[in-house]
Amino acid sequence: MTTEDGSARCRCGHDRTHPLVVPEPRYGLGGWLLLGLGATPRPREIAFRCTRCQQVLAISRDPEDLRRLA
Numbered sequence: 853m854t855t856e857d858g859s860a861r862c863r864c865g866h867d868r869t870h871p872l873v874v875p876e877p878r879y880g881l882g883g884w885l886l887l888g889l890g891a892t893p894r895p896r897e898i899a900f901r902c903t904r905c906q907q908v909l910a911i912s913r914d915p916e917d918l919r920r921l922a
């Protein structure tokens with residue numbers, strides 16, 4: 853489930869590029885602090901969640917993904 857090669861799929865068979873799969877930024881403690889101050893911190897990781905089955909099918913900490921999707 854935590855594979856980061858982009859081929860992970862949820863139980864409906866959607867991969868991370870599917871329109872029903874949305875990137876969900878996750879912040880560490882410092883990030884929440886910055887959010888509270890009105891800043892826009894870089895998330896610690898991106899979880900790809902299927903909006904149909906609610907399954908997180910991949911988690912990415914790739915800096916490229918963080919910059920592109922946050």
Ligand SMILES: [Zn+2]
Nearest residue numbers: 862864902905
């Ligand atoms: Zn699904």
